[in-house]
Amino acid sequence: MTGYNLKQPDKTMVLPEILREISGLTDIDNSTIACIQDEKGIIFIYDIISNKINKEYNFYTDGDYEEISLVDHTAYILRSDGVILEIPNYTVKDFKVKNYPTGIPANNNEGLCYDEAKHRLLVSSKTKIRKDHELKDMRFIYAFDLKTKTLASEPVYSFDVQAIKKFANDKDGNVHAGSKKKGEAGDIKFLPSAIALHPITKDLYLISAVDHLLFVFEDGSLKHIEKLDHKIFNQPEGITFLKNGDMLISNEGQTATLLRFNYLK
Numbered sequence: 001m002t003g004y005n006l007k008q009p010d011k012t013m014v015l016p017e018i019l020r021e022i023s024g025l026t027d028i029d030n031s032t033i034a035c036i037q038d039e040k041g042i043i044f045i046y047d048i049i050s051n052k053i054n055k056e057y058n059f060y061t062d063g064d065y066e067e068i069s070l071v072d073h074t075a076y077i078l079r080s081d082g083v084i085l086e087i088p089n090y091t092v093k094d095f096k097v098k099n100y101p102t103g104i105p106a107n108n109n110e111g112l113c114y115d116e117a118k119h120r121l122l123v124s125s126k127t128k129i130r131k132d133h134e135l136k137d138m139r140f141i142y143a144f145d146l147k148t149k150t151l152a153s154e155p156v157y158s159f160d161v162q163a164i165k166k167f168a169n170d171k172d173g174n175v176h177a178g179s180k181k182k183g184e185a186g187d188i189k190f191l192p193s194a195i196a197l198h199p200i201t202k203d204l205y206l207i208s209a210v211d212h213l214l215f216v217f218e219d220g221s222l223k224h225i226e227k228l229d230h231k232i233f234n235q236p237e238g239i240t241f242l243k244n245g246d247m248l249i250s251n252e253g254q255t256a257t258l259l260r261f262n263y264l265k
Contacts, residue, residue, distance in 0.1 A: 002205075002216055002224060002226050003198075003201070003245070003264050003265070004247055004264060005264065006214070006226055006229070007229060007232075009232065009259040009260060010261055011048075011260040012259055012260075013051045013258040013259075013260070014255060014256070014257055015250075016052075016053060018037070018040075018044070019035065019037055019046075019256050020252065020254065021037040021252055021256075022036070022237065022238060022250045022251075022252055022256050023036055023038035023066050023067065023237050023238060023252065024065070024068045024112065024194070024238045024250075025239075025250050026069050026070050026114075026240050027070075027240050027241065027242050027243070028070065030243065030244065031047060031048060031049045032045060032048065033045075033046050033048060034046075034070060034075065035068065035250065036065050036067070036068045037065070038064055038066060038080075039062055039063075039064075039065075040062055040065075041059050041060030041062060041063060041065065042057065042058050042059065043059060043068065043087075043090060045057075046258075048248070048260065055091075057091065057095075059075075059077070059090065059095070060085065063079060064079060064080040064081070065077055065079055065080075066078050066080050066109065067111060067113075068112070069113055069121060070114070073088065073090070073091070074086060074087065075087040075090040076112065076114075076121055077112075078110070078123060079109075080107075080109055080110065081107070081109070082102045082104035082106070082109045082123070083100065083101050083102065084099075084102055084121065084123075084144060085097055085100075086098040086100065100144070102142070102151040103151060104123060104142055106126070106129055108125065108127040109123055109124065109125050110124065110237070111124030111126075111141070111193065111194050112124075113195050113196045113240075114197075115143070115197060116197075119147060120145050120146055121143070121144040121146065122141050122142070122144075122195060122197070122204075123141065123142045123151075124139070124141045124142075124192040124195045124206065125139060125140050125192070126191045126193060137160060138158060138159065138161070139158075139161065139192060140158055141156055141157040141158075141159075141192075142155050142156065143156045156220075157217070161189070163222075164188060164222060164225075165188050167225070171225075188211055189208065189211055190211065190215075191210050191211070192207070193207050193208060193209040193237050194206070194207040194209075194237055194238050194239040194249075196239045196240050197241075198241055198245065199241050199243055199244075199245060201218075203216050204216070204217040204218075205217075205241075205247075207228075207239055209236050209237055212227065212229075213225055213226065213227060214226040214228055232259070233259075234251050234252075234253045234255075234257075235252040235253045236249050236251055237250060237251070237252050244263060245263030246260060246263050247261045248260055249261070
């Protein structure tokens, strides 16, 4: 199991209109997160206790921003084209923004998280590799080394959609992909929209919003799939964990929400 009761959030927060297109989030401490939305170059500091925006930091012109991760006092933001923006000391008045074109060979990249053990960022591609039909069923996660500021030459994780469908049929026969209608496991598209590393188990959690499914990987091997109820998760596009293991998932939409699930140890 995931360690969470995904059928019942422990807290549901309706987000303000400015965060209707919330695309990524990361924890700061047990009461505060940083988040972005995919149209405006703003880091929003959000209080999950009082349920309000505390501060805003404008970092760039409008663009297609998909995820954010914090490493100490440095913010890293992923653009959909694979460019990573680095903002050291993002809370100071005159911060500088550095751009790192990673060269990831995919057009749409949406997942970003910090791998503290190896001091690197993990980046997931939502779509297949450009112009390579042979890899149409493969999805990749890449590593961006924070010491050298370079992308590893090969993906650190490779996922075969056909193998995932087989796992769903063999192990989780009750899993049905699709947002509004039931289907078979063969319908799984596996298009990663968000990733995060669990702070306690170190498992990799991955959301495919189009499937309304949550995947849990251990050392790169799939160990669990969980269906996300469309009534609760209208469009899940962001995931992060607090240090105690509590999980936060954000939903884009006309009514954007932030859901908290307490960790069931």
